[in-house]
Amino acid sequence: MPQEQEPGSGPDDPGSLWTPPGSGPGPAGLPGPPPGLPADPVESRTGSGTPGFQDPFAPPGPYAQGPPPTQPGPLYPGPLYPGQLYPQPARPPRRAAWIIGSVAVLVTAIVAGSAGYVIGSNHDRISASVQNLKADAAGPCPSGQAAPGPAATSAQATGLLARLLPKPLGARLVDVRQGAMSLDAYVNDLYSGDSFEKQRIADRCFQGAASRDWISGSGQVAIWLVQFANASDARSYTLSTQQSDLSDIKKRNKYSIAGVTDSMAIEQPQLDKYGNTLTRLIADHGNVAIIMHFYVPGQVDRAAATALLRRQFAKLG
Numbered sequence: 001m002p003q004e005q006e007p008g009s010g011p012d013d014p015g016s017l018w019t020p021p022g023s024g025p026g027p028a029g030l031p032g033p034p035p036g037l038p039a040d041p042v043e044s045r046t047g048s049g050t051p052g053f054q055d056p057f058a059p060p061g062p063y064a065q066g067p068p069p070t071q072p073g074p075l076y077p078g079p080l081y082p083g084q085l086y087p088q089p090a091r092p093p094r095r096a097a098w099i100i101g102s103v104a105v106l107v108t109a110i111v112a113g114s115a116g117y118v119i120g121s122n123h124d125r126i127s128a129s130v131q132n133l134k135a136d137a138a139g140p141c142p143s144g145q146a147a148p149g150p151a152a153t154s155a156q157a158t159g160l161l162a163r164l165l166p167k168p169l170g171a172r173l174v175d176v177r178q179g180a181m182s183l184d185a186y187v188n189d190l191y192s193g194d195s196f197e198k199q200r201i202a203d204r205c206f207q208g209a210a211s212r213d214w215i216s217g218s219g220q221v222a223i224w225l226v227q228f229a230n231a232s233d234a235r236s237y238t239l240s241t242q243q244s245d246l247s248d249i250k251k252r253n254k255y256s257i258a259g260v261t262d263s264m265a266i267e268q269p270q271l272d273k274y275g276n277t278l279t280r281l282i283a284d285h286g287n288v289a290i291i292m293h294f295y296v297p298g299q300v301d302r303a304a305a306t307a308l309l310r311r312q313f314a315k316l317g
Contacts (some may be wrong), residue, residue: 136290137239141205141229148208150183150198155182157208160225160288164212165312171216181209190224191290207287219296220276223312226289238262238284241291245280257306259283260313267293267300285316 141147148154157180167173181189183202185208191197205228212221226236245266246254253267254264263283272279279300281292290312294300 014225027313029057030218071202078204089148094309116132139279140203145205145229147202147205148182149227150202153180153182154208156227159211160208160275163288164210164223165308165315167212167214171214174213174215174220174222178212180211182213183209185209185225186211200240201226201237204233207312207315219294221295222307225316226291228287228289231284231287233286234289235262235286238282241289242266245282255302257281257283257309260309263309265305265309269299270296279305281305283309283313285313288316290316 053218054084070162073311148156161180183198187193187201187240188205189197189211207227207229209224209226211222213220226234226237228237228294239262242262242264248268250270251267253265253269255265257263257265260283263281265279265281274295275297276295277298277300281290281293281294283290290309292305294305
């Protein structure tokens, strides 16, 4: 219950209660009561009948006498007087807040986009790292199956020779890329001996590879078949190789080939130092990955290239 007090004799009386004028400003420059609010909302109950301001919400204590506070406190959390609230800190304009939020979102998107680009450009390396962890835990090959030595030409590699497409009539074979291949020979041929690529392929339980390369007219075609322990390893190698190619901004055109598992053609339309463009067709069939290179002076004949891939895919079946 509010503590009852006699109204003071004047505003300078330190023991007096604050009595707001009928229409003037409140203490510390605060506005007076809102329109329609009585200047003396509560009369003194001393029996004198003299009107005076008595805040019905004020608890007993140091705020029961003297001017009411202008800021909240532990003993006076309520309004200055009914209908009037403490001054609130100014909020930033809605447009400014929206701009600040938009900038934060944009920065986050740019960072995420940049991270996404880095992750995409190294997809094959991340995938290889996962395979390394698997290899450390249980070895690269399934139980009961071993990988040949890196310099050994396996029986599986020799068997792939019969599954390669023959050179077309009138084409000339390129001797440097022919025959059954060990892991070392395959990595030297396709990756210039890169040790990381060698480990990436070994971690998928490489079994053997075979290659055939020919020149026909003004173009050149090279085919590699790469056998792994199972279809999952072949598919992993195929997809990671595609992702690695797609991370190269020079290779802008890509398309899939209907009816060929995990197939993708990736074109590099810029001419190399020999005046050729490079188109790579990558796919898999069971536990064998297929890689084809087409070097032509100009744009590749897509119909001819995809037809050749379909023929090689069918021959593996």
